[in-house]
Amino acid sequence: MIRMEILYLTADDVRELLDMRGALEVVEAAFMEHGMERVQMPAKSYLYFPTGDLRTMPAYLESAGIAGVKIVNAHPGNPAKGLPTVMAVVVLNSIETGTPLAVMDGTYLTDMRTGAAGGVAADHLARRDAAVVGMIGAGRQARTQLQALSLVRNIETVKIVDVSATTCNRFREDMAELGCDIVIAESVRDACDCDILVTTTPVRAPIVADGWVREGTHINAIGADAKGKEELDPLILKRSRIVIDDYAQATHSGEINVPLKDGVITVDDIYGTLGEVVAGIKPGRTRDSEITVFDSTGLAIQDVSTANHIYQQAVERGIGTRLKLF
Numbered sequence: 001m002i003r004m005e006i007l008y009l010t011a012d013d014v015r016e017l018l019d020m021r022g023a024l025e026v027v028e029a030a031f032m033e034h035g036m037e038r039v040q041m042p043a044k045s046y047l048y049f050p051t052g053d054l055r056t057m058p059a060y061l062e063s064a065g066i067a068g069v070k071i072v073n074a075h076p077g078n079p080a081k082g083l084p085t086v087m088a089v090v091v092l093n094s095i096e097t098g099t100p101l102a103v104m105d106g107t108y109l110t111d112m113r114t115g116a117a118g119g120v121a122a123d124h125l126a127r128r129d130a131a132v133v134g135m136i137g138a139g140r141q142a143r144t145q146l147q148a149l150s151l152v153r154n155i156e157t158v159k160i161v162d163v164s165a166t167t168c169n170r171f172r173e174d175m176a177e178l179g180c181d182i183v184i185a186e187s188v189r190d191a192c193d194c195d196i197l198v199t200t201t202p203v204r205a206p207i208v209a210d211g212w213v214r215e216g217t218h219i220n221a222i223g224a225d226a227k228g229k230e231e232l233d234p235l236i237l238k239r240s241r242i243v244i245d246d247y248a249q250a251t252h253s254g255e256i257n258v259p260l261k262d263g264v265i266t267v268d269d270i271y272g273t274l275g276e277v278v279a280g281i282k283p284g285r286t287r288d289s290e291i292t293v294f295d296s297t298g299l300a301i302q303d304v305s306t307a308n309h310i311y312q313q314a315v316e317r318g319i320g321t322r323l324k325l326f
């Protein structure tokens with residue numbers, strides 16, 4: 001009888017096998033495939049709980065022969081219980097036989113691939129001379145956003161703000177190794193006085209006012225990733241070049257979902273996808289003075305391509321535990 005084994009990779013294994021440079025590379029390649037329409041990726045499906053939600057996210061990158069699915073939650077009350085807001089597991093499958101090849105922790109992977117998407121977006125959309133980053137929200141996603149930004153731009157100053165002063169202080173200590181000057185902003189408005197603004201909060205009503213965002217800013221809008229969530233005053237979107245990650249997902253659950261429903265913007269206000277920009281189908285930033293917004297909902301192609309990168313490294317280096325399936 002044929003024996004089947006799965007490679008099981010813990011969060012520690014994943015941390016050892018994935019760094020931000022690697023994540024940026026595979027995530028940019030995944031966006032390229034998306035732009036070239038060489039992926040299968042039904043929009044993520046949601047189960048809504050009283051305290052959060054649970055999503056399944058399948059994807060197949062046809063040219064690379066990578067397929068799998070991520071299961072991930074978002075529970076904003078979790079940190080008070082000592083748990084991350086977002087936790088995940090990724091399963092990678094063989095294209096030829098469908099065999100599950102690996103099961104791995106997807107929590108850190110999610111942080112890293114989300115940071116990498118922000119990095120790729122900023123690389124194509126932020127001004128070349130962007131040096132000041134404003135960050136609203138100092139939780140897990142904020143960390144990897146900054147890691148990625150520091151690899152694509154010469155970041156000198158970071159202005160961080162969060163409703164929790166303790167979280168801000170911890171962020172400042174933990175991110176000191178990046179070597180930028182991290183200052184705690186006096187207010188959200190103060191943090192908006194920057195070249196690249198990153199929003200990573202779970203809020204469901206805008207916290208960034210239109211008048212606070214100056215010309216030439218690039219915004220990575222990361223927090224809104226479910227129906228009804230939004231962080232930016234929709235008037236900001238009205239005067240911005242809006243780049244989404246995926247049409248079905250962004251219109252349903254991205255930063256644009258509420259303004260679209262309310263009729264403040266229409267789908268004609270969407271400039272294109274990050275994949276189209278990465279693939280050179282549409283130009284990224286064209287003027288120093290324009291405001292660009294990357295509306296990130298998080299794509300399964302980011303997850304499975306990052307998981308495949310981790311899996312390949314694990315096999316090469318003999319890391320992980322082989323578990324008998326049958």
Ligand SMILES: NC(=O)c1ccc[n+]([C@@H]2O[C@H](COP(=O)([O-])OP(=O)(O)OC[C@H]3O[C@@H](n4cnc5c(N)ncnc54)[C@H](O)[C@@H]3O)[C@@H](O)[C@H]2O)c1
Nearest residue numbers: 074085137139140141162163200201202222223296297298
């Ligand atoms: N786009 C994507 O691909 C993607 C991926 C992962 C998570 N997310 C979303 O990003 C958000 C953050 O996730 P996380 O893992 O960083 O969570 P987290 O709990 O680690 O961090 C969120 C931070 O936002 C702060 N915050 C809440 N309300 C605020 C406000 N009004 N002003 C300033 N700060 C405020 C919290 O204190 C917390 O520190 C969630 O909405 C999550 O669903 C998006």
